[in-house]
Amino acid sequence: xxxxxxxxxxxxxxxxxxxxxxxxxxxxxxxxxxxxxxxxxxxxxxxxxxxxxxxxxxxxxxxxxxxxxxxxxxxxxxxxxxxxxxxxxxxxxxxxxxxxxxxxxxxxxxxxxxxxxxxxxxxxxxxxxxxxxxxxxxxxxxxxxxxxxxxxxxxxxxxxxxxxxxxxxxxxxxxxxxxxxxxxxxxxxxxxxxxxxxxxxxxxxxxxxxxxxxxxxxxxxxxxxxxxxxxxxxxxxxxxxxxxxxxxxxxxxxxxxxxxxxxxxxxxxxxxxxxxxxxxxxxxxxxxxxxxxxxxxxxxxxxxxxxxxxxxxxxxxxxxxxxxxxxxxxxxxxxxxxxxxxxxxxxxxxxxxxxxxxxxxxxxxxxxxxxxxxxxxxxxxxxxxxxxxxxxxxxxxxxxxxxxxxxxxxxxxxxxxxxxxxxxxxxxxxxxxxxxxxxxxxxxxxxxxxxxxxxxxxxxxxxxxxxxxxxxxxxxxxxxxxxxxxxxxxxxxxxxxxxxxxxxx
RNA sequence: GUCUUGUUAGCUCAGCUGGUAGAGCACGUCACUUUUAAUGAUGUGGCCGAUGGUUCGAAUCCAUCACAGGACACCA
Numbered sequence: 001x002x003x004x005x006x007x008x009x010x011x012x013x014x015x016x017x018x019x020x021x022x023x024x025x026x027x028x029x030x031x032x033x034x035x036x037x038x039x040x041x042x043x044x045x046x047x048x049x050x051x052x053x054x055x056x057x058x059x060x061x062x063x064x065x066x067x068x069x070x071x072x073x074x075x076x077x078x079x080x081x082x083x084x085x086x087x088x089x090x091x092x093x094x095x096x097x098x099x100x101x102x103x104x105x106x107x108x109x110x111x112x113x114x115x116x117x118x119x120x121x122x123x124x125x126x127x128x129x130x131x132x133x134x135x136x137x138x139x140x141x142x143x144x145x146x147x148x149x150x151x152x153x154x155x156x157x158x159x160x161x162x163x164x165x166x167x168x169x170x171x172x173x174x175x176x177x178x179x180x181x182x183x184x185x186x187x188x189x190x191x192x193x194x195x196x197x198x199x200x201x202x203x204x205x206x207x208x209x210x211x212x213x214x215x216x217x218x219x220x221x222x223x224x225x226x227x228x229x230x231x232x233x234x235x236x237x238x239x240x241x242x243x244x245x246x247x248x249x250x251x252x253x254x255x256x257x258x259x260x261x262x263x264x265x266x267x268x269x270x271x272x273x274x275x276x277x278x279x280x281x282x283x284x285x286x287x288x289x290x291x292x293x294x295x296x297x298x299x300x301x302x303x304x305x306x307x308x309x310x311x312x313x314x315x316x317x318x319x320x321x322x323x324x325x326x327x328x329x330x331x332x333x334x335x336x337x338x339x340x341x342x343x344x345x346x347x348x349x350x351x352x353x354x355x356x357x358x359x360x361x362x363x364x365x366x367x368x369x370x371x372x373x374x375x376x377x378x379x380x381x382x383x384x385x386x387x388x389x390x391x392x393x394x395x396x397x398x399x400x401x402x403x404x405x406x407x408x409x410x411x412x413x414x415x416x417x418x419x420x421x422x423x424x425x426x427x428x429x430x431x432x433x434x435x436x437x438x439x440x441x442x443x444x445x446x447x448x449x450x451x452x453x454x455x456x457x458x459x460x461x462x463x464x465x466x467x468x469x470x471x472x473x474x475x476x477x478x479x480x481x482x483x484x485x486x487x488x489x490x491x492x493x494x495x496x497x498x499x500x501x502x503x504x505x
Numbered sequence: 506g507u508c509u510u511g512u513u514a515g516c517u518c519a520g521c522u523g524g525u526a527g528a529g530c531a532c533g534u535c536a537c538u539u540u541u542a543a544u545g546a547u548g549u550g551g552c553c554g555a556u557g558g559u560u561c562g563a564a565u566c567c568a569u570c571a572c573a574g575g576a577c578a579c580c581a
Contacts, residue, residue: 007515007532074538091538124539147516147530149542156573257580412581468581492572
């Protein structure tokens, strides 16, 4: 039985007593006329009044009891609604005959959601409170709350029962409000720039737009497998072919890979595509976007992150190859020679898969020696073509692409490029990815003939970018695990004990 | 996927080199009409994550499993 815990049994009994006494423990009759925050604001003048009270004012507030101090014929309680915490004073003689002793003291307790009517006053210790003249139970909590001082700290409980975490930890609510705001601001920023928000499929016949392993599901009606999307890129570009000139999508992507502090199987990103623009324009709009976020979130330009301090007013730009030497300390003669890179990596006790091409090895060097050193926002540009299957080649040097990734606090936050719109080149890149797949790279990009055909109708020169929203929120809230910015992070299901199954049978 | 550290009351945690389970909060009862983690008295509460093994005896030692945290690998 779910509710066989003795504390729960006790509370169920109290609910039953209340019902018998004529109080519905799950009443739907809320008469709240203000929030805690508004109450505290509106009545901030009470401290200056005679007797520090005003019995002519009348408010009804609602909230969950977080603390209860019963002192004989009077009690203090702290109730909390979404906007804040309020102390209420409940005295026997201000309530209907018998209510305080028989109902309030005996059957209402921490965790319950109540509604309190009364007038504002300030206590002897100077706390603006509410003097109760009426008190009603709205919802009986039959499970007890965690401990009042330490709350719930066990990460497993916090993630599995996020509702409990939210009840107990005000900071957690704050983080998710910031997350919501970031998404809302992002939407407004791009809408104001004339971008159109679109929705593209979550279930793809071919998992494309990134190098990653997909989740597979099955469509019974058609008898075919579908892949949860790993990126919306190829669909958004089809829309550019179709004539939309600026589109964006904020939504989930799914990747069937490991889980850790920065990876959840489903994660949120914004991708936006902008016709008649290049990656140079994306660098500018990205700076503007960050400025907009910081302004509207009221954040200082210098933010702490772990033991770092990030200066969001200091955006710099470094080509990838250059960063290997200037930031990574890799000798310049090494960076453009496959064998020398392998030898160099081996000398640092790093082994690489055989058969990697020059671009992939340069990417290895970057990951090993540069990435974690990029604290202030840094655009790393000019990525090798081998590791950029969807990016446009540079006109000056066909071996590199018009691409950048943005790194902040040692992490990739955004990936952007002038889009490849030459259908013949795109076909060739897919074929090269196919060869990489043959030689063991199971995350190489899939061939997507339908997408190539779309390009063959002509896609205007376009720039496109993806920004990881979860990681961005982590950065802005100084959270170090992606689970702390996801309301319901992925968790393994808990096994049902065999014993219990037998009992139920 | 690998390594590593955890898992004891509703919650937060003790429990030494094996000897039959502890605290605080919460809850029950009593006292208390201005408290701030209220206070004082008193009481209830546990298949010590699961399954095996070693032992006269296991929360404690060993093995396997489950779940979680951290690190690494892969990735965003």
